Amino acid sequence: MPKLIKNGSVIDDAAQILVLDETQAPEALSLPEGQVFVPLAVWQAHKGVLSDNKAVGVWLESHESVDDLAEDLDSLSAVALNFPKFTDGRAYSGAALLRTRYGFKGEIRAIGDVLRDQFFFMQRCGFDVIQPKTGKYSDAQLEEALASLKDFSTPYQAAVDQPEPLFRRARRAA
């Protein structure tokens, strides 16, 4: 079973990311068994039926806006944000907005080109599940990569994981 990082440990995970190819219209719905993330377009076309199904999450492409999910977050337990390339940093803002602006308490999953050298930033922005591409890391490498979550112990600025900046958290001597 594929492995991913959840709240700082490596676990097995069977969730599927539904990707439509060009021939598939979002209106036609056929869901695989088990936990699945559907594209935004599928969610929007089938919200009515999908929103009772706790096994269904939504995944957004980096150009898609979390604002479009704002109304639906109460019926969602998980949102995945895709990194088409790890240098495309839009999902950091997306995750931060989901947590701070929209108060989303469910799972926020980083998917796509997810590399260990960005784990620290992801975690700070509110991603609690980090899913590198299948085959990107061996099981041992993924275990090793957990260390990257702890690259820095006391960051300066406020973020989702640490809502107070250092100057409010610590008494710093002049």
Place this chain on the structure above:
Amino acid sequence: MYRYDSYDQKIVDERVAQFRDQTRRYLAGELTDDEFRPLRLQNGLYIQRHAPMLRVAVPYGLLSSTQVRTLAHIARTHDKGYAHITTRQNVQFNWPELKVVPEILAELAKVEMHAIQTSGACIRNITSDPFAGVAGDEYIDPRPWCEVLRQWSTFHPEFAFLPRKFKIAVNGATQDRAVIQCHDIGLELKRDAAGEIGFRVLVGGGMGRTPIIGAEITDFVPWQHIITYCEAILRVYNRYGRRDNLYKARIKILVKALGIAEFKRQVEEEWAFGKGGPNTLTEAEVARVATHFTTPAYETQPADDAAYASQRAANPAFAAWARRNVLAHKVPGYAVVVLSLKDPSRAPGDITDAQLDLVAEWADAYSFGEVRATHEQNLVLADVKQSDLFAVWEKARAAGLATPTFGLLTDMICCPGGDFCALANAKSIPIANAIQARFDDLDYLYDIGELELNISGCMNSCGHHHVGHIGILGVDKNGSEWYQVSLGGSQGNDTSIGKVIGRSFAAAEMPDVITNIIDVYRAQRLEGERFIETVRRIGLDPFKIGVYGDAAIIERKQHA
């Protein structure tokens, strides 16, 4: 200057460990070139023609003598005996080997230095006025604000992978010496009617292939809110800046596409959520940082030191240096000294390890142990007693750091160009040196007066040619190196973008071209008129005639 506490030190130490591991994984083949590239860039590491180039951060240009000694040591042991001061007040090494870079970073960390975010698509080194704290026209010291912003932007998790690099500059004096109009965010410190400190905020300035002057997004943000305001700007940029085309990815393109009014609307809508949140600055934090920038223990000195006056009278060479490279200081009896890195025998902005060691020594002896790096690629001793100036000059002269040309034609800004840079269309250093050789007569230079000449080896504009009174740009024509000349650019309060005068020139023609331009200026100038003022008054045509002859102009007019 700012000194690290245990938190600052820990962050920098952890960075060294992180980068050491990243380099190890890269060299072991666990990270691909593409994966490693942004990681090394965010640590100031470019791969260049000859070797990686390492850009070390000098926050807002301030250095302690200890740091300068470490830079000298690095230049000596890990490089070829010199370093380069950049237009954003940083220091570059041109020849370090990748595998020793973690070692270099560890040495830097020992003296509270790093290379964090000196390159890459993230928030870069915050730059400021090199004369902060000593200039007579300063109304608010920008340094504490720069430091507060430095800490906020360091490893900001949301803005580490922006569409493109992001540069912030802060100025707090009547004269803008931080080039705030050419930055992604330019901050001008000011007071409102009630005397409260805040910032006028400019956004979307930048050089590169599309030079744009920043637009005002707000005329006043109270100081408490400057971080949340900047975060709102960055969040809008991070979400909506273009990522499909590298050349259209800077915030300036987004601001232009939306229009400043719509961009402001989006920023302020975003800001409504962040404003008043935890990132709101506290008086205690600003006060804590500001205590690092208190005035040094100045002695009571006569406003005009008698010996200094007689030394100038007795020694014309000293007088010339004092006239050009010594600037007024706000404290009576003190002066600001510009140590010139424009000796014609070296590349503009280059300094050797031995020179760095000497500068550190003079800083300790004469200037409270501090040195500054300037946007114009010189160094500054900011707090020298008038009575010490002669001694400083003698030493600087012996070391080749007293070229008395500050602010003149040969005090040029110049990028590394084709000698070092893989992106270059043309070399820039030999052009700079050829022009310096042509204009080596000091009386002639003094007669020409204040003039900014800026050279870039390609459209990336690292040498700020767009805002040079005279700008020179290296262009590629069928694989050979040519140079395009523009006139009328300017930085500072009345920033303007220069206009190209016509067809480009071969390297060998360049000294003559500059001479012709200067001849037109000297023939046309009014009493006391600076070069840029003459260009603005008479326009480009007289210069085009001076450079290309009448025929070119007449022909163009007929086509028009």
